[in-house]
Amino acid sequence: MSESAESVDLIKLPVSKLTLGMFVSAIDKNDQGRLAIANAGQIKHKDAILKLTKNGIKYVWVDTERSAEHCGFKRKASNDSQVKKPIVTREKQQEQAQVILTEAKDLIRKVLSETFEGKAIEVAPFEALADSMIESVLLDEDALKCMSALRTKDAYLLEHSVNVAFLLVTFGKYLKLDRSMLREMAVGGILHDIGKIKVDNKVLHKPGKLTPEEFEHMKLHQVYALEIMSETKGLSQISKDVCLMHHEKLDGRGYPRRLKGDEIPLHGRMSCIVDIFDALTATRCYKEAMSPAAAFKILLSLTPFHLDQQLVYDFIRCIGVYPVGSLVELSDGRVGIVWASKDRDALHPIVKCFYSLKAKRYTEVVMVDLLKSELHIERGVSPSSLDIDPTPFY
Ligand SMILES: [Fe+2]
Numbered sequence: 373m374s375e376s377a378e379s380v381d382l383i384k385l386p387v388s389k390l391t392l393g394m395f396v397s398a399i400d401k402n403d404q405g406r407l408a409i410a411n412a413g414q415i416k417h418k419d420a421i422l423k424l425t426k427n428g429i430k431y432v433w434v435d436t437e438r439s440a441e442h443c444g445f446k447r448k449a450s451n452d453s454q455v456k457k458p459i460v461t462r463e464k465q466q467e468q469a470q471v472i473l474t475e476a477k478d479l480i481r482k483v484l485s486e487t488f489e490g491k492a493i494e495v496a497p498f499e500a501l502a503d504s505m506i507e508s509v510l511l512d513e514d515a516l517k518c519m520s521a522l523r524t525k526d527a528y529l530l531e532h533s534v535n536v537a538f539l540l541v542t543f544g545k546y547l548k549l550d551r552s553m554l555r556e557m558a559v560g561g562i563l564h565d566i567g568k569i570k571v572d573n574k575v576l577h578k579p580g581k582l583t584p585e586e587f588e589h590m591k592l593h594q595v596y597a598l599e600i601m602s603e604t605k606g607l608s609q610i611s612k613d614v615c616l617m618h619h620e621k622l623d624g625r626g627y628p629r630r631l632k633g634d635e636i637p638l639h640g641r642m643s644c645i646v647d648i649f650d651a652l653t654a655t656r657c658y659k660e661a662m663s664p665a666a667a668f669k670i671l672l673s674l675t676p677f678h679l680d681q682q683l684v685y686d687f688i689r690c691i692g693v694y695p696v697g698s699l700v701e702l703s704d705g706r707v708g709i710v711w712a713s714k715d716r717d718a719l720h721p722i723v724k725c726f727y728s729l730k731a732k733r734y735t736e737v738v739m740v741d742l743l744k745s746e747l748h749i750e751r752g753v754s755p756s757s758l759d760i761d762p763t764p765f766y
Contacts, residue, residue, distance in 0.1 A: 381437040387429055390421050395438035399424070400431035412507060413500050414438075462712070465508070465515035472504050473519050476537070477530045480562060484529070487600060488569045495559065495606040502537070502558035506551065509541045514696045514712045517542075521697025521709075522766050523654060523661075529568060529576075532650055537561030539646040539691075540614065540639075546690035547642075553610065557639050560614025563607075564643065567597030579656075594619055594628035610639050618643040621678040641680045645671060645687050648679075660756040664695050692718040694752055699762060701750045702740065705730040707758060709765055716743060723749075726765045729758070737765065 397412045508516050540557040575586045601612045617640030624632035652667040668688050675681035708725035720742040728735045
């Protein structure tokens with residue numbers, strides 16, 4: 373891994389020099405260079421140091437700025453830290469995003485099987501994961517967006533849970549919610565469909581519309597969630613709300629508690645919006661993915677009786693018509709992935725082109741910066757409508 377992208381706030385320390393309170397951002401195993409870790413965080417117990425040694429980690433990268441308060445590192449002056457903002461390459465971000473998403477799916481897979489066996493949920497690993505997700509979004513969300521756009525049909529529950537958490541953090545950041553709120557919402561998002569583990573598999577994986585009886589059975593996932601949440605120690609109220617309110621409706625016709633209007637707080641309303649949006653834009657074995665623009669239309673049609681109208685408008689502004697990770701057709705007939713949108717308006721992202729609609733073949737991979745090009749986006753497209761596989765280009 374290149375050291376040129378290193379953050380000025382990081383120092384490399386042997387594990388033996390680690391003390392409680394230090395904030396570990398990356399590890400170095402057998403001099404392989406800096407490896408980002410998904411569960412970056414503060415050393416709160418000696419056990420964490422022992423675990424690193426046990427796993428053969430020789431050196432770690434400590435964030436001096438975030439460790440300053442506890443460990444006596446000198447904190448930089450605020451204007452200084454602005455000038456020396458960490459420079460992190462997109463490749464590195466993408467690597468880190470991949471680690472976060474893989475770890476998230478592994479963790480959800482584990483908790484699903486443990487819950488199925490009747491074991492209690494341990495909250496701490498989810499909090500660590502939520503922290504990594506927030507770090508990544510705060511730094512530059514584009515890499516995570518691109519990675520999370522890669523879905524597989526058979527792992528829907530895992531990917532939906534990760535995406536709902538990620539969308540809640542992105543939306544929360546847009547609404548300028550504080551970090552602890554983002555963290556609690558992310559944990560709630562990861563766990564929001566945990567009750568589905570107790571739903572009959574035939575109903576859960578049915579390829580097609582559910583019968584009224586099957587739908588009633590599916591709704592039970594929130595009754596199971598109520599039970600699971602009440603048995604989970606250490607879970608914040610906000611995390612519980614995100615899990616238990618994502619099917620409530622403002623007019624009181626939702627489930628499981630038929631909450632109405634002000635009984636559904638901001639984070640509950642946000643969870644309803646992101647849950648529907650992610651379900652609509654996902655490919656399932658029985659339906660193709662909907663484009664974000666089409667999904668926004670449906671969200672708006674569900675206001676104001678089901679969803680909060682103002683919040684839906686905010687969400688649309690937050691995600692943008694051509695979100696990073698989605699496919700677009702340019703005015704010259706090329707198709708590409710919306711690659712980066714940070715610090716630009718929604719209509720002029722950087723697009724990674726790889727296919728020509730005119731020639732009906734894959735082309736040389738080229739990054740087109742629409743701020744510097746005469747080209748423009750013609751429309752958003754779904755991979756299935758073009759019969760192409762964009763996966764290798766992410
Ligand atoms: Fe649900």
